[in-house]
Structure formats: structure tokens, C-alpha cells
Amino acid sequence: MAELLVIPGLALALWQILVMALDVPQWQLPGPWEILTAMVEDFSSLRAHLLTTYGNVLMGFLLAVALGTGLALAIYFSSLVGLTLTPFINIMCVVPVITVVPLLMLWLGFGREAKLIAVVAQSFPVINLNALSAFSNVAGPRLELLRALRASRFQTAIHCLLPSSIPGIFTGVKLAAVLALIAEVTGEISGGDAGLGAQTIKYTQFLKMPQAFACVFYVAAFGAIFYQSLGLIERWLTRDH
Amino acid sequence: MIELDKISKRFRARREEFLALSDIRLRVDDGELACVVGPSGCGKSTIIRIISDIIKPTSGRVKVDGITFDNSAPAPRETIRRMGFVFQIPNLYPWLTVRENIRLPLVVLGLKGRSWLDYADYLIGRADLSDQADLRPQSLSQGMSQRAGVVRAMVHKPDILLMDEPFGALDEGTRERMNLLFLDIWRETGMSVVFITHNIEEAVLLGQRVYVMATGPGRIVESVRVELGEREARTVEGHLFAEYVSRLNGIIGNVELEKTV
Ligand SMILES: Nc1ncnc2c1ncn2[C@@H]1O[C@H](COP(=O)(O)OP(=O)(O)OP(=O)(O)O)[C@@H](O)[C@H]1O
Numbered sequence: 001m002a003e004l005l006v007i008p009g010l011a012l013a014l015w016q017i018l019v020m021a022l023d024v025p026q027w028q029l030p031g032p033w034e035i036l037t038a039m040v041e042d043f044s045s046l047r048a049h050l051l052t053t054y055g056n057v058l059m060g061f062l063l064a065v066a067l068g069t070g071l072a073l074a075i076y077f078s079s080l081v082g083l084t085l086t087p088f089i090n091i092m093c094v095v096p097v098i099t100v101v102p103l104l105m106l107w108l109g110f111g112r113e114a115k116l117i118a119v120v121a122q123s124f125p126v127i128n129l130n131a132l133s134a135f136s137n138v139a140g141p142r143l144e145l146l147r148a149l150r151a152s153r154f155q156t157a158i159h160c161l162l163p164s165s166i167p168g169i170f171t172g173v174k175l176a177a178v179l180a181l182i183a184e185v186t187g188e189i190s191g192g193d194a195g196l197g198a199q200t201i202k203y204t205q206f207l208k209m210p211q212a213f214a215c216v217f218y219v220a221a222f223g224a225i226f227y228q229s230l231g232l233i234e235r236w237l238t239r240d241h
Numbered sequence: 242m243i244e245l246d247k248i249s250k251r252f253r254a255r256r257e258e259f260l261a262l263s264d265i266r267l268r269v270d271d272g273e274l275a276c277v278v279g280p281s282g283c284g285k286s287t288i289i290r291i292i293s294d295i296i297k298p299t300s301g302r303v304k305v306d307g308i309t310f311d312n313s314a315p316a317p318r319e320t321i322r323r324m325g326f327v328f329q330i331p332n333l334y335p336w337l338t339v340r341e342n343i344r345l346p347l348v349v350l351g352l353k354g355r356s357w358l359d360y361a362d363y364l365i366g367r368a369d370l371s372d373q374a375d376l377r378p379q380s381l382s383q384g385m386s387q388r389a390g391v392v393r394a395m396v397h398k399p400d401i402l403l404m405d406e407p408f409g410a411l412d413e414g415t416r417e418r419m420n421l422l423f424l425d426i427w428r429e430t431g432m433s434v435v436f437i438t439h440n441i442e443e444a445v446l447l448g449q450r451v452y453v454m455a456t457g458p459g460r461i462v463e464s465v466r467v468e469l470g471e472r473e474a475r476t477v478e479g480h481l482f483a484e485y486v487s488r489l490n491g492i493i494g495n496v497e498l499e500k501t502v
């Protein structure tokens with residue numbers, strides 16, 4: 001783990017040295033030291049925005065996991081549901097959510113609802129598609145065991161489909177984590193004044209670049225930790241697979 | 242009692258129809274252990290899937306304990322739940338312990354209470370898996386895994402056990418020990434058993450009746466009643482045993498011969 005930080009540390013040091021050596025003005029590009037200072041000094045004013053962004057991403061992401069996996073089960077068990085929903089999900093998968101964010105804000109205002117919907121809409125299709133393909137790859141005999149016992153669909157899902165498919169589902173879940181963060185920040189940039197996205201824009205407009213970069217760093221740190229944690233959860237869940 | 246009456250099964254694969262089973266008549270009395278031997282692809286697994294109503298026959302009827310089902314009438318869930326199923330591979334779930342795997346049918350069938358759990362533990366002991374019960378199946382040998390698969394199929398006290406080449410992947414020594422152990426457990430339970438194998442010695446050792454199958458289309462060419470004496474029933478070395486084996490080999494040889502002519 002620690003050795004993973006060596007290269008980024010060196011890069012930051014180089015960045016700092018270059019900024020100082022070339023005398024780059026702060027409003028063009030602040031050095032990492034100024035940014036870190038801003039992250040600490042402005043923490044109290046950024047805290048509410050931090051919580052808004054992180055909270056929305058986590059909530060939207062969890063909803064997307066439930067929705068994506070739940071719909072995958074519904075599609076798996078019912079070809080009618082599949083026929084009805086698959087075209088829409090496929091489209092949602094390739095449409096960048098930023099294209100509909102203005103519309104969502106027109107309907108729902110600049111508050112958190114529009115952003116939450118954007119996060120869910122952007123991140124659940126990839127979970128859905130990956131879960132579905134994992135379900136259809138479950139080995140025949142594993143399912144036949146339950147079919148021979150005439151297990152219900154619910155039992156089949158919890159005893160076999162879901163545990164068998166954790167690696168496949170997590171492929172989608174990890175992508176969804178990234179997409180959720182992108183969708184949330186995009187939403188914040190598009191309207192409203194809450195969240196790290198909105199703050200980045202605000203500070204940039206006032207040329208307060210260390211603060212703007214501080215917001216970017218807070219977003220990046222969250223994304224990295226979020227993604228890595230999911231990897232750890234996956235490893236733990238599949239420790240016996 | 243299990244009775245297959247004029248069962249046929251056609252599979253359709255890429256526009257081509259092909260007859261996997263033709264005119265299968267087979268009968269297993271209560272408490273009887275019937276073996277089905279035949280070459281790879283003759284439709285042995287398909288027969289078992291039809292009995293357990295996982296796939297539908299194209300024509301013909303299945304009768305289990307007086308209940309008839311066919312391609313229009315599905316088997317009642319209760320009838321199928323009186324069956325146990327042993328697969329060609331152990332088919333244990335890697336995320337459950339050995340004990341949890343063996344108890345899984347109890348969970349699915351909603352059989353609760355101390356006595357069921359005790360019976361599961363009894364079977365675990367009977368299969369000599371007590372020391373491994375709380376391990377994951379990955380740490381089991383092939384023989385142990387397959388024993389776990391066998392007792393899992395028995396844990397809900399089924400009347401009928403359907404076994405699809407359960408010991409086919411094991412080496413000969415292990416298989417023989419498994420056969421003898423299985424015979425002992427089976428005698429305690431009095432289940433009717435359909436035991437699929439491609440090994441003639443195994444069929445003679447286990448079966449009270451042996452159905453011999455052939456391919457192209459999959460069909461039963463002969464059924465042989467096996468009566469080994471009390472003494473010979475526990476070994477593969479006796480004189481009578483050898484006689485049955487050579488008789489069955491003869492039947493299979495004749496089928497092969499007819500095919501080449
Ligand atoms: N779902 C299916 N669709 C198409 N063909 C099938 C299907 N299931 C089985 N078959 C074919 O039917 C034939 C009989 O298959 P089956 O698995 O019953 O044979 P088997 O006697 O059990 O063989 P083995 O000893 O190799 O297990 C084979 O030719 C197989 O390819």
C-alpha cells in the first residue's frame with residue numbers, strides 16, 4: 001500500500017519544484033503546497049459541500065446498486081420484463097447524463113433531487129448489464145441443484161445467482177462508482193451552489209485557484225478511496241470463490 | 242415406484258432435430274437400486290432430467306408413486322421434492338461450508354428443527370466428513386466432495402435418489418470404497434435409486450437391475466436382473482460377479498458389432 005504513494009508523492013514534489021522554479025503565478029497554477037494549505041484552511045467552509053457531494057454520491061450509488069441488481073433479477077426471471085426494459089437500459093448506458101441534467105433541473109430545480117436522479121440514472125445501467133451477464137453465466141449444474149428442489153425464484157436468487165455473480169456484479173459496481181461521482185459533480189457544475197462541483201466553479205470565477213484545486217483534490221481523494229474500498233469489499237466477499 | 246413409459250426426447254439444435262431418446266421403458270420398484278449403463282451421449286443424463294421434470298419428454302409419460310406427468314402436465318412440486326439429485330460433478334457451493342452445503346436442501350424446503358439438523362450431522366458422520374464439516378469445499382479431496390454431494394441429496398430424506406455418474410471422476414480404489422459406503426447408507430434408508438454410470442463393474446456391484454443403453458438413437462437394449470449372493474455382494478472379485486460383467490460386456494459388444502455391420 002505505502003509504496004503505491006511513492007510515485008504520486010514524487011510527482012507532487014516535482015510539481016511544487018516546477019511551479020516555484022518557473023515562478024508560475026498562483027492564479028494560473030498553484031503548487032500542491034498551496035492547495036494542501038487551502039484544503040486545511042478552508043475545510044470548515046467546505047465541509048458542508050463535501051458532505052453534500054459525498055453524501056449524494058453514496059446515496060445515489062447505493063440506490064443504483066439496488067436498482068441495477070434488482071432489475072437484473074427481474075429481467076433474468078421474466079422475458080417480458082426483459083423485452084420491455086432492455087432497450088431503455090441500453091440507451092441509458094450510452095447517453096451521457098449531462099445531456100439531460102438541464103432538463104432535470106427545469107423540472108426539479110437546482111436542489112439535490114435532480115442530481116440524485118442524474119447519479120442513479122448514470123450509474124445503474126452498467127451495474128444492471130454486468131449483473132445480467134453474470135447471472136446468465138452461472139454454471140448450469142449450480143442452478144439445476146435448486147431447480148431439482150423446486151426452489152422459488154427468491155431462493156434461487158439468494159442461494160445461487162447473487163453469490164455466484166459477485167465478481168461480475170462488482171465489475172459493474174466499480175464502474176458505477178466512478179460514473180456516480182462524475183454525474184454528481186457534473187450536476188453540481190450545471191446548477192445550484194451546493195457541492196464541491198459548484199464550489200470549484202465559484203472559486204475559479206474569482207481566480208481563487210488554490211481553493212478551486214482544493215475542491216478538485218477532495219473529489220479525487222474521495223473517488224480513489226471509494227474505488228479502492230469497493231475493491232476490498234469485493235475481495236472480502238469473494239474470499240472463498 | 243418410478244415408471245418411464247415410451248419416453249422419447251428430441252433436441253433441436255440449430256435447425257437440426259435429433260433424437261436423443263427413443264422408446265425408453267424403465268421401471269424402478271420401491272426400494273430398488275437400478276443402474277443405467279451406456280456409452281457417452283446415449284442420453285443417460287437426459288433420462289434423469291426427465292424423471293426430475295427439469296426437461297420435458299417429447300412424448301411418453303413418467304409415473305412416480307402413482308403421479309403421472311408428461312410434456313403437457315408438469316409434475317407436482319411435492320413429487321419432485323421427494324427426490325434427491327447427485328450430479329456428475331460434486332457441485333458444492335464454494336461460498337458455503339461443507340455443512341451448510343449439505344443443509345442447503347433443508348433450508349430450501351423449509352425443513353426446520355433440531356431433528357433435521359441432527360440428521361444432517363448424522364449423514365456428515367456417515368460420509369466421514371465430520372472433521373471437514375466447517376471447512377469450505379475447496380479444501381476437500383475429490384472423493385470427499387463427492388461424498389458431500391451424495392449426502393446432500395439425502396438430507397431431506399427423499400424416497401427417490403437420482404444419481405448421474407456420481408463417482409465417474411474418481412480413481413478406481415476410491416470409487417470402490419464409495420460404492421460400498423453408498424450401498425450401506427442406501428440399505429439404511431430404503432430409497433429407490435436410479436444410478437447412472439458408464440462403468441459395468443460399478444453397475445453390477447450396485448444394481449439389482451441393470452439397464453443397458455446404446456446410442457443412435459439413445460435407447461435401452463436390455464435389462465438384466467442382478468442377483469449376487471450375500472457374500473459376493475460386497476466385493477468385485479467373486480465368480481458370479483465376473484459372470485455378470487462378461488454378460489453385460491457381451492450385450493454392449495453385440496450392439497457395437499451391429500452398428501459396424
Ligand atoms: N439441451 C440440449 N440441447 C441439445 N442437445 C442436447 C441437450 N442435452 C443433451 N443433448 C444431447 O443429447 C444427447 C444425450 O445427452 P446426455 O447428456 O443425456 O448423454 P449422457 O448419456 O449423459 O452422456 P455422458 O455419459 O457423456 O454424460 C447428447 O448427444 C447431447 O449432446
Ligand SMILES: [Mg+2]
Nearest residue numbers: 285286287405
Ligand atoms: Mg451425462
